[in-house]
Amino acid sequence: MSIDWKKDSEKYRDDLIKDLTDLVNIESVRDVEHKTDDYPLGPGVSKALKQVLGYGERDGFVTKNVENVAGHIEYGQGDDILGVLGHVDVVPAGDGWVTDPFTATIKDGKIYGRGTSDDKGPSLAAYYGLKLIKDLGLPVSKKVRFIFGTDEESEWYGITRYMQVEKKPEYGFSPDAEFPLINGEKGIVSFKITFDQANDDQAIVKSFTSGVRVNMVPQTATVVLNADKIDVEAVRSSFTDFVADDKLSGDIVEGNGELTLTLTGKGSHAMDPKEGVNSATYLATYLTSLNLNDKEKNYFSFISNTLHLDFDGKNLNIAYSDATMGPLTASPDIYEYNEKQDSANILVNVRYPKGKTDEELVNNISEVLPEHASAIVDGHAQPPHFVSADDELVANLLAAYRDHYDDNSEPMSIGGGTYGRMLDRGVAFGGLLPGRENVMHQANEYMIIDDLVLLIEIYADAIYRLIK
Ligand code: ZN
Numbered sequence: 001m002s003i004d005w006k007k008d009s010e011k012y013r014d015d016l017i018k019d020l021t022d023l024v025n026i027e028s029v030r031d032v033e034h035k036t037d038d039y040p041l042g043p044g045v046s047k048a049l050k051q052v053l054g055y056g057e058r059d060g061f062v063t064k065n066v067e068n069v070a071g072h073i074e075y076g077q078g079d080d081i082l083g084v085l086g087h088v089d090v091v092p093a094g095d096g097w098v099t100d101p102f103t104a105t106i107k108d109g110k111i112y113g114r115g116t117s118d119d120k121g122p123s124l125a126a127y128y129g130l131k132l133i134k135d136l137g138l139p140v141s142k143k144v145r146f147i148f149g150t151d152e153e154s155e156w157y158g159i160t161r162y163m164q165v166e167k168k169p170e171y172g173f174s175p176d177a178e179f180p181l182i183n184g185e186k187g188i189v190s191f192k193i194t195f196d197q198a199n200d201d202q203a204i205v206k207s208f209t210s211g212v213r214v215n216m217v218p219q220t221a222t223v224v225l226n227a228d229k230i231d232v233e234a235v236r237s238s239f240t241d242f243v244a245d246d247k248l249s250g251d252i253v254e255g256n257g258e259l260t261l262t263l264t265g266k267g268s269h270a271m272d273p274k275e276g277v278n279s280a281t282y283l284a285t286y287l288t289s290l291n292l293n294d295k296e297k298n299y300f301s302f303i304s305n306t307l308h309l310d311f312d313g314k315n316l317n318i319a320y321s322d323a324t325m326g327p328l329t330a331s332p333d334i335y336e337y338n339e340k341q342d343s344a345n346i347l348v349n350v351r352y353p354k355g356k357t358d359e360e361l362v363n364n365i366s367e368v369l370p371e372h373a374s375a376i377v378d379g380h381a382q383p384p385h386f387v388s389a390d391d392e393l394v395a396n397l398l399a400a401y402r403d404h405y406d407d408n409s410e411p412m413s414i415g416g417g418t419y420g421r422m423l424d425r426g427v428a429f430g431g432l433l434p435g436r437e438n439v440m441h442q443a444n445e446y447m448i449i450d451d452l453v454l455l456i457e458i459y460a461d462a463i464y465r466l467i468k
């Protein structure tokens with residue numbers, strides 16, 4: 001039987017946009033401050049999960065909700081399970097949006113909103129690919145489980161729980177990166193660098209804060225200075241000069257004996273720190289021009305001398321590269337400094353190729369830390385993951401992609417972590433097409449609507465090749 005994938009995909013254009021709009025309009029950001037027994041990651045992500053599982057039920061699939069933190073939509077039969085792994089959580093909106101990030105808005109052939117490209121849009125396109133196979137009644141010999149996680153942007157709580165409770169698929173892909181295909185994912189680890197040092201009464205910095213998520217280059221950084229301990233006019237003038245750099249913008253607010261400086265750079269994904277302009281390392285660099293006390297100097301000089309623009313971790317003593325997976329990258333993304341506390345922190349997010357362990361890296365960092373500082377591995381660390389380009393899964397996915405899109409480029413490695421690594425034979429496959437602007441985690445995130453329809457076509461054919 002001959003299948004016109006393009007024509008059949010086109011039929012789902014309006015339904016996909018409608019479902020995506022409803023899903024984007026749910027603010028599914030991890031919110032553990034409002035967690036309950038029923039909603040361990042807060043209500044938003046679970047609401048989004050129920051929404052997509054509801055699409056599956058509506059369309060006649062078998063679905064399962066695992067403790068409101070993950071779930072699947074199932075199709076086909078047999079013991080062999082193909083896993084398709086997407087996520088319904090999103091990173092926080094951040095600043096700089098033109099439209100409401102949680103009201104999907106269509107403009108010039110694009111759909112704007114947080115999650116449209118990461119990962120609600122591509123996930124739903126892959127879901128519609130599966131629905132297309134079902135609606136056509138194509139014969140299948142294997143089972144597919146489309147698994148949705150709710151904590152991909154943070155700790156992977158939901159997908160990890162899912163794999164403990166449910167059968168783990170043997171092989172599969174995640175539509176949560178780019179085309180053609182990602183068969184190598186760098187290790188991901190965050191190092192918490194803690195400075196333990198008492199303050200003295202010469203302090204000029206009351207607080208310094210920056211960073212929303214450890215996987216995002218911070219767009220804004222704020223320092224509150226004690227106006228009584230500085231020459232306010234001189235600081236106003238030198239800060240204004242500093243932000244004259246075209247990559248930066250600044251804001252100064254005075255009142256209550258405080259001078260608050262806010263610096264804005266550019267947010268980006270931590271796997272590609274060069275793409276962003278790290279507001280915190282720039283602001284710390286500015287602060288080192290002021291008359292700091294020992295504690296302040298220790299913290300801000302370390303940021304300025306070691307972390308600022310150190311994208312490859314050279315100053316941190318962890319730079320190395322792998323022939324197939326590329327170089328390590330380092331992105332210092334979260335900062336907590338307060339004059340009232342003896343302890344100040346920095347979280348550095350590192351993506352590393354095969355060849356080293358996070359333990360080795362933390363030891364290397366420890367060798368170059370200043371006095372009063374120490375480093376540990378923080379939170380959920382993931383080792384590097386690699387599937388051979390000769391694997392039949394990789395060959396099938398690539399062949400499907402190449403049949404629908406004119407691009408013969410080879411599989412690649414990335415610094416991002418996708419659910420592909422949850423499976424022994426797991427890769428990431430789409431949904432960003434070559435040459436498209438990568439707006440994941442950025443303000444004004446969008447997806448081109450024609451691309452979404454093309455994704456249905458690619459995913460439908462790819463899934464069918466793997467389960468027929
Ligand atoms: Zn993401």
Ligand code: ZN
Nearest residue numbers: 118119152176
């Ligand atoms: Zn994602």
